Each structure stands twice: as structure tokens, then as C-alpha cells.
Amino acid sequence: MINPSDEFPLAPGLCYLNHAAVAPWPRRAAEAVRRFAEENISLGARDYPAWLQVEKRLRERLQRLLNAPTSADVALVKNTSEALSFVAFGLDWREGDQVVISDEEFPSNRIVWEALKPRGVEVVQVNLGGSDPEGALLGACGPRTRLLSISSVQFASGLRLDLPRLGAGCRAKGVLLCVDAIQQLGAQPLDVQACDCAFAMADGHKWMLGPEGLGVFYCRSDLREQLTLHEYGWHMLEHAGDYDRSDWQPARSARRFECGSPNMLGAMALEASLSLLEEVGLPQVAALIEERVLQLQEGLQRMAGVQLHSPLNPARRAGILTFSLEGWDNQVLFSRLREQQVICAQRGKGIRLSPHFYTEPAVIEQSLTVLAQLRQG
Template sequence: MMALEGFADMGSGLPVPWLEAPRSCRHYRPMNDALDTAAIDALLTDEFPSLDRHLYVNHAAISPWPRRVADVVSTFASTNRDEGALRYPQWLKTAAGLRERAARMIGADSGGDIAMVANTTEGVDIVARGLPWRDGDNIVTVDGEFPTNRMAWERLAAVGVSLRSVDIRATDDPEAELLAQVDERTRLMTVSAVQWTDGFRLDLARLGSGCRQAGAAFFVDAIQQLGALPIDVTACHIDFLACGGHKWLMAPEGIGLFYIARPWQERLVAARAGWRMVERPYDMDSAAQSDATDARQFEPGTPNTMGQLALDASLSLIEAIGAEEARRRVLANTQALVTGLEAMPSVRVLSPSAPERRSGIVLFEVPGRSAQALCGELGRHGVICAPRGGVRLSPHLYQGKAQMEQVLERVEQVAGGH
């Protein structure tokens, strides 16, 4: 066995108990100081029955649900079956609390800065349709971005907006190269906090500060970072952030969050109109309604109530563990995998080696071998991973030393590491 070093009542009326954190709205941080390492280990072992089934290292695609999320979904379904919408007021109360919980997680000022969306793509689309574009404007981005953070911007060529892409892996200072592309006609810089293939992590604070000085808006696709590593939208001068819930946030598909900084809530056009974008959407007898003045103006239609309850449950788990503990666990897994993979002669690690560039994703290849075939063979050995220009491993905070040792053993078997 390969040795590894460096390890050490949502208020909705649904009868699903878990550790509830206080709702003081400030930065993403540990919310329950009583949880020590042993208590967290016990909590996570109970929350993830998948630990006993296989080595699931594919959270950069879709995460297994924690037990509390599955319980909420199950209870919501049976409640709807038996009672219909009788508990809708309670569900709305939980949805309002979810905004505050999400705001705490990302360092936003209040839940009013958070809109609930279906996915990251919807957040991108809100900005792409809502900014007042002019012929000759440009957008600065990263070469090789996931299609979500590329296609909407490319289509703005129809109104005269150009896209400037930077190869961040071809330079020793990717932030400087990105900021060097910003000029007086740059309306927006858009980046993924963590790149979806090799886990390359950007310095968001440096980029946000540079954009603020240049007068360009800053958009972050946070789906490969939020839930694994902290993000503070205030400290990083982020104007817009979008994140689907089904990866590192460990929630179902079809629910996510969109952050919009307060100054932009008055400037960004809500391109889609619907009954819920007003201040009092459930006051249906009122003929005179004004649009909501906060992020709710970007929620035009009927909400994904079940998804909101499930996301609130998953965020409650991350919040109970705390940002620094989550970060420590995720990066310990990354370090263990990189160290073990680099010791295998037949394996080449493709993820960045600098500690400040690391995330929860580790990408490797076996030269001369197909990534698709390697992932298939690893799957037959119980390791669930993904081919993304190599073999992509993405373990999460509830896994640790024992699971990383097992993953490395199976990679060594499949890759022929000796």
C-alpha cells in the first residue's frame, strides 16, 4: 500500500434534522466551532454512504448527494404527495434563508445579492443579455474555457463585441497576461475560478482588483471552486458570479446561485420578464407592481422549490464544516494524489505544480494510452473518474487518506507503474 503524508432543521417544517448554523451574514467561514476533526469525520461518514460502495473521484462532474440532501428530497416528494402545497409558506421561508446562507458562503453583503438560477449557464446568460453592449466593445477570457463560459460571449459578435482569449498555461504570469488584454473598450473579463480540465486556479483577487482599476466588470464561473475552496466576492471585487449546485456544492442538478454586486443591480437589464420578478410576487390581487430592486429581479418564473430545499441542505453541511477545514481536506487529497502519481514512472501529471494553482482537480496521463480507455479500466476497478484531455480525478472533502491510497493503488495497477 502506498503511504500518504500530510493528513491530519433548515426551518422549513420538513422533519429532517441536521446541524443548524447561525445566520449572521458575513464571509464564508466555520460556523460551528464545536466541530473538531473527529466530529467532522463522523459526520461525513454518516452523510456519505457512497464511501462504502466505490472510490468516487468525479465531483468535478456530478457529486453524490449527502444523506441530508436525499432526505430532504424524499420528504419533499412525500409531502407533496400527501399534502400538495400546504407547506408552501414554510418552503418560501427556507428559500429566503438559502439566500442568506449562500451570501455568507461567498462573502456577499446580503441575501438580496443572490438570485436562484437553474445552472451556471443561466447566470452567464443573464449578464450576456443584460449588459449594455456597444459596437467595438471587447471581452477578455481564458483560452479553453468550458462552453458555458464561452458560447454566450461568442454570440455577441453579432452586435460588434469581440472576444480576447489568453492561453494561461503558456505564460509564467497568467493574471498579468489577462490584464494586459484589458483596454478602454473592455466591458467584461470572464474567467472560471478553476479550469475544468486540469484544475488550474486563478488569483481572483488580483484579477478583480485589476478590472476594478480599469473600469471593466468581472464575472466568475465558480462551479469548479465553490464548495471545495473559499471565494470572497467582496475581497476579490467580483461583480457577477454564477455556480451550479451539482458539483462541489453536492446538490441536485437544476439548481444554482447567481451573485450580482449591488451597483450592478440597478444597471444590469433584466432581459427576461415574468411574474416573480416583482417586489411582491404573491400579492396577486395587486394591479400595481414594481420590479424587485435586488437580485430577485432576475428570477422571472416559478422556482425550483425542491432544488432550493436541497441546496439549502447541502450548503448547511459545508457551512457546518467550515471553509478552512473544507479547503484543508480538499488540498490534502490533491497533494496526496500528485505525490503518489509523480512517483509512478509511467504517469505524467498534467495539473499545475505550484501550490497556489492547485484545486480539487488532478489531471494525469499515461503516454501512449487513451484517457477514455484508462477511465473505463479504472471504473472496472471501482474508481469513478472522467476523461478530460487525460484522466481527471476530483475527490471531495468527505474523502481522505484511506481513499486516496486506494485510488493510487488502482491507478498503479492500471497504468503499470513499476
Template sequence: MHPEFPHKDIIHLNHAAVGPWPRRTAEAVEAFARENLHYGSRGYGRWLETIAATRELARQLIGAPEAEDVAFVKNTSEALSMVAFGLPWQPGQNIVIPEGEFPSNRVVWHAAAQRYDLEVREVAIGEEPELDLLRACDQATALVSASAVRYDSGLRMDVQFLGNELHGRGILFCVDAIQHLGALPFDAPGCRADFVMADAHKWMLAPEGIGLFYVNPEVRDRLQLNEYGWHMLEHAGDFDNPALTPSPGARRFEPGSPNMLGIQALHGSLSLLLETGMDRVDEEIREHWLHLEDRLRGLGCEILSARHRRAGILTFRPSAGLLGDTPLETVYHRLQADGILCAMRGGGIRFSPHFYHETADLDRAVEGLREALPGG
């Protein structure tokens, strides 16, 4: 058992939904609560130092040039909305997205299209999803938005290839990285991303209600602001200053008081990932994926995720012979009841292991699946 994850009676294979907190994150939240209980905001200056330190950790995780290129947001949807309703659209432009994206990466573009007289092109993707998206682009394409890793199948997009191709065509590139950040290394400038956003409650192992938002400094001024408050001003904290100039950095996207509790927690979680090293995290997750694939195939399951496109998500479906007349949902509920945390997505059951698991955990999960099947 990993010392940071002393789980009781569960095998947590649901990091693509809501991940668990590491021990250090829970301890940081407990310490922050105790400090508030006994000393109130006496240490507020130190809390501000934690914000700066966490922003630096976020910079390292996302590969941003400067810490001030990363904003803290409530969630991915908020950041996507800032892009969708902040860009200076022109009537007749189009936005290209893959078919079957998570609803957050669909609803904002359709809402913007209705308001600004745009077209949303939802593109069926196949074996070469990047080329499918590029073929759908034309002279009127203003932006392509795609998940770096699909939430259902776990398909990993080649964001570096796609981003460089889009940059050469003068098309903005928006990356929903919620299933990527915390599981694989990421290089925002290297993939020519203009906008990157992700909640921290999945692979980043932090609470819900806090997320990251990167905006390419070269396009930052093109994104019009729709939310305002004291914290987004250049002279935040200098309340007597009459200037109302937005911060030149990404803090301009943080209108009001920060989520201080969430940032305390995020600092703990990001520190663990970066101390471990994202290359090692990636390697461990991919090895866990291969081990699960081998065991699930041996049990008689169809693997719905592509090995050569793998990230952290493995979606599978037991064969008809294994299921018989039992609905897949019944098997899923049996797994949950037995403490094997997973999800139903993309027509199958989705396992999403993290770096800290041991092989024995994965084997117990597969054995639990066997027992959850009819006749098990």
C-alpha cells in the same frame, strides 16, 4: 467512511463533474416528496422559509453583503446568458476571456459579440494568467470573464488580484465559480466581482438544475432584464397589486416559480459545507491533492496540474512506459468500471476529491489505477 457519504462500491473522485449528495440532502428530498404525497402544498409557507434560509446560506458561501444579492438560477449557462444579453454594450467594445475556457464561458460572449458588434479576445495564458488577461485589455474592454478554477487543469486564478486590477480600470469582472464554490472560500466583494455564477451539482454537492447567481449591487441596475414573470416583481405574491416593478434585489433574476425541490436539496448541502467550515473544506481538499500527487508521481504519472495553483482538481497522465499501446481512454473506462469515478479532461485523467474522503480512499484509487494499467 464519512456518515454523510455512505457510498457503496465507489470512490467518488469526480466532484468537478457531478458530485454526490450528502445523506441529509437525500433525506430532505425524500421528506419533501413524502410531504407532497400526503399533504400537497399545505406547508407552502414553510417552504418559503426554506427559500429564505437557503438564500442566507448561499450568501455566506459566496461572501455577498446581503442575502438578497444572490439569485437562484437553473445553471451557470443561464446566469452567463443574463449577463451577456443584459449589459448595455456599445459597438466596438471588446470582451476578454482566457483561451480554452469551458464552452459555457465562450459561447455566450461570441453570441453577444455577433448581436452587438463586439470583439471577443481569447487570450493564451501562461505562468501568470492574470497578467496575460490584463495585458489584453485596453480602453475598449468592457468586461473580462474567467473561471475561478479551470475545469481541465484545475488552475486556480487569483481572482482577488485580477478583480482589483480590473476595478481600477473600470472593467467589469465576471467569474465562473462552478469549480470554486463549495471547494474553497470565496469573497465576492473582496475580489471586486461584478457577476459570479455556479451550478450547485459539483462541489456544492447538490442536484443539477439549481445554481447561484451573484450580482454586485453597484451594477445591478445596469443589467437589463430579458426574462419576466410574477416572482421577479417587488410585490411577488400580491397578485392584485397593479405595479410591475422588478424586485430591487437579485430576485429580479428569478422570473417564475422557484425550483422548490432543488432549493430543499441545496439547503441540506450548503448546511453541511458551512457547518464543516469552508476553511477546513479547503484544507482537507488541498491535503488530499498533495497526497494523490505524491502517490501518482510514485506510480510514474505526469502531473498536469500546477501545485502552486491547486484547488480541487488534479489532472494527470500515466507515462508512455506505463501505457504502452493502450489508449488512455481504455484506462479511464477501466477505472469507471471498477467504481473509481473520475473524468477525462485536458489530455489526462482528472481526479477531484472532496473534503470527506479518507486517505485510504485515495490509496485505493491509486491502486485501482495501477491495476487498470497494462500489466496491472
């Protein structure tokens, strides 16, 4: 088992419960970047072929993380928003088409669809507050619905949806399923084949423990050529290394979505971070996160005046627990927790806590102690 203090030597007294926002890097990611920088200083790009092997391993790790059929099904992108834009402005929309989303989506998975209004596309927002959110989403998919775009885990409440059920329902209705997986990938296993996803995307800087500026875009192979391309360059060509070739075509693989030079610095870090998750194993990662969330839940439930805004059923959540405290303004409480070195976020109806697998139980107890002291005034 990984020694957390070896990979995550966080500052003494720091209670880091903010992995649903931006995660700390593991030591191995920092070391990979340090080696890459030193190599650039002393050798430049002499060993560029070796760098490409790291990028190849990254694609393979992302393929396994998503259970994509092949690494050719994944593209390396700047972020989730870019991948969503590839879908939104790549599909051949018709006047009157509908996109179904939830009413809890992070702006990335709302604005991109609302931007299609000039093309006559209608966005239908579905409330997830009932006992059957999947049923509500599928029930909103009518004959004009082209696509259902949903976060697998909602960023504010932490609600985790049943993706296989949504995939089967979409398939039966002839609707494409697009999954914003940023709050699940790296925290819980995700299988794009079992979910029958058309598209899935996520950034590397949250549960995958990588840097900002590099993410993954999965596009089902039969849909790649159906997405109109809007970015062109040397890297997205089928014969990318043949610089003298006058005829060209987009790559048959998902590399067609990567127009220019790769983020090699980010690849070094993210590949190292994913090696850690693979070493621990996603089932073990998910189990440890659930233990940490349960510890937080039980501690908060022992405090008077605490209201939980996240699902209590473990099958309905990943790594997010959101709460509010009676008599406290959320912004004030967030600021006071931060002053006490409890790093969290203000989201939705309260304060969002998001531990990772390596978070020590003592860190959670320390956070709960700080909160109890604040509650007592």
C-alpha cells in the same frame, strides 16, 4: 467532525473522484428531499410558508458562502449558463466592445460571449500557460474591453487564479469582472467583495454537493438595474404576492432575475447540503481537499510514465488533479478506471481526479492501486 460514512454511504468499492463533474448528495440532502416528497403526498402545499423559510435559509447560506453584502444580492438560477446569459444579454454592448476570456474556459463561459458577435462584440482569448496568467489577462484588457469573464478554477487543468488581483486590476482599468465560480464555490473560500466581482455564478451540483438544476447568481447591487431583463413573470416583481396590482416593477433585489415559480425541490436538497459545508467550515473543507489532492499527487509521482497536467503549487489549485499515463489513450484509460469503480472524468490533456473533503484516504490509496495495476498491464 463529520463521519463521512454517515453522510456519504457510497457503494462498497466505489472510489468517487468526480466532484468537479457531479457530486454525490450527502445523506441529509436525500433525507430533506424524502421529507419534502412525503409532505407533498400527504399534505400538498399546506405548509408552503415553511418551504419559503427553507428557501430563505438557502439564500442566506449562499450569501455567506460568497460573502455577498446581503442575501438580496443573490438570485437562485437554473444553472451557471443561465446566469452568464443574464450578464451577456443584459449589458448595453456597443459596436467594437471586447470581452476577455481565457483559452481554457468551459464552453459555458465561451459560447455565451461568442453569441454576441452579431452585436459587434469581440471575444479575446488569452493563453494561461505562462508564469503570470493574471498579468496576461489584465494585459489583454485594453480601452475597448468592457468585461473580463474568467473561471476562478479552470475545469480541465485545475488552475486557480488570484481573484483579488484580477479584481483590483479590472477596477483600475474600468473593466467589469465576471467570475464563473463553479469549480471553487464549496471547495475553497470565495469572497466576492474582496475580489471586487461585478458578477459571480455557480451550479450547486459539484463542490456544493447539491442537485443539478439549481445554482446561484451574484450581481453587485449597483449593477442590477444596468442589466436589461429578458425574462418576466409574477415572481420577479417587487410586489410579487399582490396578484391584483396592475402597476408593477422588477424587484429591487436579485430576485428580479427569477421570473417564475422556484425550484423548491432543489432548494430543499441544496440547503441541506450547504448546512453540511457550514458545519465543517470552508477553511477545513479546503484543507482536507488539499490533503487529498496532495495524496493523489504524491502517489502519481511515484509511478513511472505519469505526467501531471495540473499546478503543483497548492496556491494555484482547488480540488482538481489531471494526469496522463504514457502509452495509454486517455479514453481507454478512463474506461478501464471506470470498470474498476474509480469514478473520474476525461478532461483536457488527461484524466481528471477531484476528491472532496469527505473522501477517505483509503479510497485514494485504492484508486492509486488500481492505476498501478493498469500501468503494469
